[in-house]
Amino acid sequence: MSLFHKKTAISVQTVRRLPQYLRVLYNLHAYGRLLVSSTELAEETQVPPIVIKKDLQTVHAPSKMRAGFKVQGSIEAIENFLGWNNLNKAFLVGAGHLGAALLGFSGFKNHGLEIVAAFDTHPQRVGNEINGIHIYHTAQLKSIISEKKLKIAVLTVPVSAAQGITDTLVGCGIKAIWNFAPVKLNVPADVIVQQEDIAAGLAELCARLKAHE
Amino acid sequence: MSLFHKKTAISVQTVRRLPQYLRVLYNLHAYGRLLVSSTELAEETQVPPIVIKKDLQTVHAPSKMRAGFKVQGSIEAIENFLGWNNLNKAFLVGAGHLGAALLGFSGFKNHGLEIVAAFDTHPQRVGNEINGIHIYHTAQLKSIISEKKLKIAVLTVPVSAAQGITDTLVGCGIKAIWNFAPVKLNVPADVIVQQEDIAAGLAELCARLKAHE
DNA sequence: TAGATTGTTAATCGATTAACAATC
DNA sequence: TAGATTGTTAATCGATTAACAATC
Numbered sequence: 139m140s141l142f143h144k145k146t147a148i149s150v151q152t153v154r155r156l157p158q159y160l161r162v163l164y165n166l167h168a169y170g171r172l173l174v175s176s177t178e179l180a181e182e183t184q185v186p187p188i189v190i191k192k193d194l195q196t197v198h199a200p201s202k203m204r205a206g207f208k209v210q211g212s213i214e215a216i217e218n219f220l221g222w223n224n225l226n227k228a229f230l231v232g233a234g235h236l237g238a239a240l241l242g243f244s245g246f247k248n249h250g251l252e253i254v255a256a257f258d259t260h261p262q263r264v265g266n267e268i269n270g271i272h273i274y275h276t277a278q279l280k281s282i283i284s285e286k287k288l289k290i291a292v293l294t295v296p297v298s299a300a301q302g303i304t305d306t307l308v309g310c311g312i313k314a315i316w317n318f319a320p321v322k323l324n325v326p327a328d329v330i331v332q333q334e335d336i337a338a339g340l341a342e343l344c345a346r347l348k349a350h351e
Numbered sequence: 352m353s354l355f356h357k358k359t360a361i362s363v364q365t366v367r368r369l370p371q372y373l374r375v376l377y378n379l380h381a382y383g384r385l386l387v388s389s390t391e392l393a394e395e396t397q398v399p400p401i402v403i404k405k406d407l408q409t410v411h412a413p414s415k416m417r418a419g420f421k422v423q424g425s426i427e428a429i430e431n432f433l434g435w436n437n438l439n440k441a442f443l444v445g446a447g448h449l450g451a452a453l454l455g456f457s458g459f460k461n462h463g464l465e466i467v468a469a470f471d472t473h474p475q476r477v478g479n480e481i482n483g484i485h486i487y488h489t490a491q492l493k494s495i496i497s498e499k500k501l502k503i504a505v506l507t508v509p510v511s512a513a514q515g516i517t518d519t520l521v522g523c524g525i526k527a528i529w530n531f532a533p534v535k536l537n538v539p540a541d542v543i544v545q546q547e548d549i550a551a552g553l554a555e556l557c558a559r560l561k562a563h564e
Numbered sequence: 565t566a567g568a569t570t571g572t573t574a575a576t577c578g579a580t581t582a583a584c585a586a587t588c
Numbered sequence: 589t590a591g592a593t594t595g596t597t598a599a600t601c602g603a604t605t606a607a608c609a610a611t612c
Contacts, residue, residue, distance in 0.1 A: 147562075148558070149578080149579065150555060150558075151579075151580095152557050152579090154551035154552075154554055154555055155551075156554055157533075157548065157550035157551055157553075157554050158535075158548070158551075160550075161533060161534075161550075174593080175593065175594090176593085176594080177592090177593085182535065183535060184535065184546075185583080186580085188580075188581060189579090189580070189581085190581080191593095191594070191595085192579090192580085192581095195595080195596095201593090201594060201595090202588090202593090202594085203586075203587045203588060203593070203594055203595080204586095204587055204588045204590095204591090204592065204593045204594065205588080205592090205593070205594085206593070206594080207594085217595090219481070219558075220409045220557045220558060220561075221557050221560070221561050222557065226557070226560075233439050234452065234455075235448050235451040235452035235455055236448070236449070236452035238448040238452075239447065239448035239449035239451075239452055242447075242448055245533075245550075246553075249550055249553050249554075250553075250557055261453050261473055290560075296425060297426060313560070313563075314556060314559075316552070316553070316556055320361060320370075320374060320458075321374075321394065322371075322396060322397065326493075328563075330556065330559050330560060330563060332494075332552055332553075332556035332559065333397075333553045334370070334549065335367075335370065336547065337370035337374075338367040338368075338370055338371075338460055338530070339367075339545055339547045340370075340459075340462050340463075340464060340529070340545075341366050341367055341369055341370050341433055341462075342366050342367055342545060343527060343529055343543065343545035344433045344434050344435065344439075344463055345361070345363075345366045345432075345433060346501075346527075346543050346545065347434070347526070347527055347543060348433075348434050349360075350526075351542060362603065364603075364604095365603090377607055388568080388569065388570090389569085389570080390568090390569085390611080398604080399604085401604075401605060401606080402603090402604070402605085403567095404570070404571085405603090405604085405605095408570090408571080408572095414569090414570060414571090415569090415570085415612090416569070416570055416571080416610075416611045416612060417567090417568065417570065417610095417612045418569070418570085418612080419568095419569070419570080420567090420570085510566045567603085567612105568611100568612100569610100569611085569612090570609105570610085570611080570612105571608100571609080571611095572607100572608090572609080572610095573606105574605105574606080574607075574608100574610090575601075575604105575605080575606070575607085576603105576604080576605070576606080577602100577603085577604075577605085578601100578602095578603085578604090578610090579600105579601085579602085579603090580599105580600080580601075580602095581598105581599080581600070581601085582597105582598080582599070582600080583596100583597085583598075583599085584595100584596090584597090584598100584605080585594105585596080585597100586591095586593100586594085586595075586596095587592100587593085587594080587595095588591105588592100588594105
């Protein structure tokens with residue numbers, strides 16, 4: 139209603155729920171289902187039907203009155219909203235167990251992310267391939283990032299190495315870092331850091347366990 | 352103020368922020384610092400000082416007027432709140448890359464979790480040890496769970512195996528499952544499932560990237 | 565002392581939930 | 589038709605934020 143073009147800020151919570159819906163929708167689509175109601179989606183997720191209805195409405199998922207949301211159209215709406223219909227090229231630094239797990243997870247291609255290179259310093263890892271992705275030595279970071287024009291980093295290095303690598307990445311003009319190391323990274327204001335903190339999940343579990351007793 | 356003993360429900364958000372504070376507090380403690388203000392903690396985390404003040408107050412972290420929160424006492428308050436001062440014994444199912452990453456992460460001992468056994472079906476993995484933790488065959492789940500009286504499972508199996516294993520675990524009387532497989536698990540109401548969904552983090556990153564453009 | 569801080573209550577904001585109309 | 593569902597607006601709830609007193 140404002141004359142000014144207000145940036146429609148969609149809540150973080152909504153955004154984080156979208157992948158759940160997407161998984162169910164993929165399944166339904168594979169079974170040939172054309173429509174799904176918010177109540178049915180609610181059964182397949184932990185999310186209350188009204189929340190689902192609102193979330194799908196905010197990403198403009200198409201629907202049919204009385205019949206539910208269109209499966210295919212909702213998939214497209216969510217993918218489009220998240221930008222998951224065209225792949226972002228990314229690279230991974232730190233090809234240890236966690237890094238290898240992420241490299242091995244082909245599902246990212248459904249999630250808008252294509253990891254095209256990996257880096258490590260460990261001589262036994264450099265030169266190998268995981269899931270078709272070559273592991274370069276970290277010394278080559280700068281040249282390969284600029285050569286392949288990469289903007290998104292997945293950081294799975296030990297805590298002790300995280301800030302140092304980050305400084306290098308920032309120097310390479312990286313736009314976003316998906317950080318799995320449990321440290322706060324210092325970056326310039328225009329670099330996005332998405333922090334993944336599994337201790338948070340564990341804390342939640344422990345709190346629920348205590349409350350349950 | 353109520354005569355009834357109302358269960359003080361602490362918000363999930365607060366619980367999930369606690370580990371961040373804990374990491375900073377451990378560092379400060381290692382440097383011999385006795386007090387820290389919420390403003391200083393705010394600089395070391397992404398969290399606004401008022402939120403930190405409130406969070407620490409809700410876990411009854413001790414403080415000194417005008418001087419800040421007591422470092423050691425705050426550590427104890429958080430650990431105590433989360434039950435991280437005495438270790439919960441847990442086991443892991445699925446010793447692939449992700450499982451191996453979690454087994455290799457000794458930091459869980461600071462987080463109230465001690466993984467004492469791992470399980471897999473892969474012949475090349477069964478019988479090995481990772482970080483001193485033995486990998487048993489999944490066929491031994493039942494006997495070892497009851498022998499060691501384990502109540503908490505960490506689930507890092509492929510999606511296709513997750514529900515089947517879960518049914519077995521429920522049959523063994525497990526109390527909680529920390530689930531890294533991107534599926535909703537069907538469990539009885541008295542079993543806690545803590546869902547870890549890295550697609551949620553990726554979705555958040557993508558939304559922020561889009562908003563940033 | 566002045567000023568930085570915690571302590572505590574109130575105000576704001578935004579997400580969730582409820583309510584009900586519209587639809588097929 | 590009746591009933592299940594989406595569409596849309598209002599109400600509720602709870603987390604965050606602000607405000608200011610108390611303290612050393």
